[in-house]
Structure formats: C-alpha cells, structure tokens
Amino acid sequence: MDRIVYADNAATTSVSENVINAMMPCFTEYWGNPSSLYSGGRNAANIISGAREGIAGLLGCRPGEIYFTASGSEANNWALKGAARANQKKGRHIISQKTEHPAVLQALASLQKEGYEVTYLGVDRDGILTPGEVEAAIRPDTTLIAIMYANNEIGTIMPIKEIAAVAKAHKITMFTDAVQAIGSIPVNVTDLGVDMLSLSGHKIRAPKGIGLLYIKTGTRIQNLIDGGGQEKGKRGGTENTAYIAGLARAMEDAVEGIEDMERVKALRDRLAAEIIKIPHTRINGSMKYRLPGNLNVAFEGIEGESLVLLLDMAGISASTGSACSSASLEPSHVLLALGIPAEKAHGSLRLTLSRVNTEEDADYILEKLAPAVQRLREMSPLWNGLQ
Numbered sequence: 001m002d003r004i005v006y007a008d009n010a011a012t013t014s015v016s017e018n019v020i021n022a023m024m025p026c027f028t029e030y031w032g033n034p035s036s037l038y039s040g041g042r043n044a045a046n047i048i049s050g051a052r053e054g055i056a057g058l059l060g061c062r063p064g065e066i067y068f069t070a071s072g073s074e075a076n077n078w079a080l081k082g083a084a085r086a087n088q089k090k091g092r093h094i095i096s097q098k099t100e101h102p103a104v105l106q107a108l109a110s111l112q113k114e115g116y117e118v119t120y121l122g123v124d125r126d127g128i129l130t131p132g133e134v135e136a137a138i139r140p141d142t143t144l145i146a147i148m149y150a151n152n153e154i155g156t157i158m159p160i161k162e163i164a165a166v167a168k169a170h171k172i173t174m175f176t177d178a179v180q181a182i183g184s185i186p187v188n189v190t191d192l193g194v195d196m197l198s199l200s201g202h203k204i205r206a207p208k209g210i211g212l213l214y215i216k217t218g219t220r221i222q223n224l225i226d227g228g229g230q231e232k233g234k235r236g237g238t239e240n241t242a243y244i245a246g247l248a249r250a251m252e253d254a255v256e257g258i259e260d261m262e263r264v265k266a267l268r269d270r271l272a273a274e275i276i277k278i279p280h281t282r283i284n285g286s287m288k289y290r291l292p293g294n295l296n297v298a299f300e301g302i303e304g305e306s307l308v309l310l311l312d313m314a315g316i317s318a319s320t321g322s323a324c325s326s327a328s329l330e331p332s333h334v335l336l337a338l339g340i341p342a343e344k345a346h347g348s349l350r351l352t353l354s355r356v357n358t359e360e361d362a363d364y365i366l367e368k369l370a371p372a373v374q375r376l377r378e379m380s381p382l383w384n385g386l387q
C-alpha cells in the first residue's frame with residue numbers, strides 16, 4: 001500500500017486538532033454539571049452559552065433557537081415527530097421525498113404507524129425536486145414539509161429556499177436536514193426561510209454523538225426526550241459540554257474554510273472527468289446542483305461492495321451508495337429513486353472529498369480505480385453477460 005486516502009467524508013470525518021483542543025478543558029477542568037449553581041457548574045454553562053452564541057451567529061439565528069442533541073438522527077426524529085404531534089389537531093399529512101436520509105424516512109415510517117399520512121415525492125433523473133411539485137402535493141391537512149438540503153449519497157442540492165417559501169405561503173412548518181450541507185455550501189436559516197434545520201457534528205470534524213436542531217421561535221413542537229429541564233425544558237439530558245464546545249469549533253472552522261471548497265470541487269471535477277473515461281460508466285445525480293466534494297459513479301457489470309474492498313486493499317476508503325445501505329446489501333433507495341435499475345445501482349461507488357484531500361490523493365485514486373474496475377469486470381459473470 002503506497003498511500004492512505006480517505007475519500008468517505010460523507011460517512012464521517014476525523015476529529016480535528018482544533019476541535020480536540022476546544023474539548024479538552026471540558027474534560028480536565030470544566031467537567032461540572034452545567035445546571036449546578038456553584039462555579040464549576042457555571043463555568044460549564046458559560047462554555048455552552050458561548051458555543052450556542054457562536055453557532056447562532058454562523059447560522060443567522062438567535063442563540064435561543066439552537067437546541068443541542070446527541071446526533072443528527074435525533075435532531076431529525078425530534079423535528080418530525082415533535083412537529084407532527086404538536087400539529088395533529090390541525091392535520092396529519094406530511095410531505096417529504098424519496099431520497100431522504102434513513103433518519104428521516106424511518107421516523108416518518110413510525111409516524112405512519114401512528115396514523116399520519118406521508119406523501120413521498122419522487123425526484124427526476126438528476127435527483128432533484130421542484131418547488132412546484134411540493135406545492136401540488138399540499139392538502140388542507142398538511143402540517144409539515146421535510147425536504148433535505150443536500151443528499152448524503154449523490155450530493156444533490158435541493159431548492160430549499162424556494163420550497164420554504166411555498167411552505168410559508170401555506171402556513172406549513174418547513175424542516176430541512178442540512179447535515180451534508182454545512183461547511184460545503186452556505187447555510188443561513190434566515191436566508192433559507194426554514195422553521196427547523198438539523199446538523200450533525202461528525203460530518204464536519206467534531207466527534208460522533210453531537211448534533212443540533214434549529215427551531216425558529218414560535219414553531220409548534222413537542223418534546224422527544226423529556227427530562228430535567230435542560231435546553232429550556234425542551235430536551236432532557238445533562239448537556240455534553242465538551243462535544244458542544246467541539247461542535248461550535250468545528251462549525252466555525254467549516255464555515256470559515258468554505259472558500260477552500262472551490263479547490264475541493266476542482267479536485268472532484270478532475271476525478272469525474274477521468275473516471276467517466278472508463279467504459280460503461282455513468283455519474284449518478286446532477287453535476288450542476290451538487291455538493292463540491294461528492295462524486296457517485298456507476299460501473300456496469302460489477303458489485304460496488306467488491307470494488308470498495310479492492311480499493312481498501314490499496315489504502316483507499318470509499319463507499320458504495322451510503323454507509324447505511326452498504327451493510328444491508330440492498331440497492332440504494334436513492335439510486336433507485338433516480339430510476340437507476342437495481343443491477344446498475346449495485347455497481348455504484350461514492351467518493352466524498354473534503355478540505356483534507358489533496359491533488360496527490362486524486363492522482364492515487366485515479367491510478368488505482370480503473371485497474372480495480374477492470375479486474376472485477378474480468379471476473380464478473382454480470383459483465384460477461386453484458387459483452
């Protein structure tokens with residue numbers, strides 16, 4: 001193995017040194033319970049309020065509208081279940097779409113078991129949905145619209161600002177999962193006009209196990225986790241001071257470094273231009289409305305899982321479809337929603353670059369990828385059938 005290249009930044013990222021440095025004093029010095037009245041508690045509470053203010057500044061909202069959670073998944077569950085239940089007297093219809101993250105789709109499935117109705121809008125061949133399609137699905141009993149900002153598998157960016165305007169015109173609560181967007185494209189809740197927005201720490205170099213939900217003042221939402229009055233009585237559980245400090249630092253660095261995503265985009269475009277020269281290869285999802293670091297390609301005649309394992313032997317970490325679906329060997333629900341047949345969806349590879357990646361990383365991926373695809377095709381009965 002000549003090199004180690006991590007190209008799976010949509011699955012998770014390493015914790016940065018800045019973030020570790022921001023967290024460390026919370027373990028060694030400021031470990032008090034933020035609810036305690038003595039100085040050890042107050043110091044921890046101050047760290048949390050500083051983090052909340054910093055994050056609110058980055059997202060364009062008030063500090064009191066930021067609620068920390070234990071993950072992006074929790075934030076998604078809270079937004080959907082909390083808002084749906086708080087509005088159930090008004091109506092029990094929710095609009096979402098097919099390429100959402102499992103933390104949205106499964107939360108909606110739970111709500112369906114409780115008697116809510118969900119319309120799952122389809123997307124076009126590029127993975128995009130129009131505001132007009134959302135508007136057409138609105139019914140008198142619709143109370144919630146949930147559309148992700150950027151997709152985790154194919155990196156497609158949805159027209160959230162326009163969809164939020166539709167929601168607002170119909171007085172419907174608008175939620176967006178912005179976990180993949182932050183640090184890659186601008187995320188300003190006021191500019192977007194959404195009522196709720198979720199984020200996760202570990203996609204932007206904070207640890208796993210921290211996330212947040214922005215809840216605009218006045219948004220009707222029930223609690224998901226009841227407890228000891230933390231987060232203004234809306235989310236119980238002693239605050240994770242260290243991870244909250246780490247999330248604030250990670251967000252600051254991610255937003256500050258967003259200009260560097262132009263370089264990442266150029267790297268991604270170079271990879272894309274070379275990779276599509278491999279015969280019988282296509283790119284999944286829009287190249288126009290797409291996160292700068294995301295590339296998702298389908299290679300006919302092979303299994304994505306085998307390709308990921310072969311690349312791993314060469315020191316390259318990549319993924320097939322999404323990290324969640326790769327364990328199940330089910331074809332990706334996102335690729336199927338694009339109308340890609342199951343056998344082609346199976347041969348898909350996701351490469352997700354971050355600011356940590358270099359030109360040399362791209363060179364190395366290009367050096368190893370085509371021979372790996374060729375080797376698998378030579379062994380593949382699928383490929384032989386196609387020839």
Ligand SMILES: *Cc1c(COP(=O)(O)O)cnc(C)c1O
Binds near residue numbers: 010070076180
């Ligand atoms: C990773 C991810 C989540 C889940 O966040 P966790 O903190 O891992 O629970 C939700 N939505 C999207 C789009 C993601 O990429």
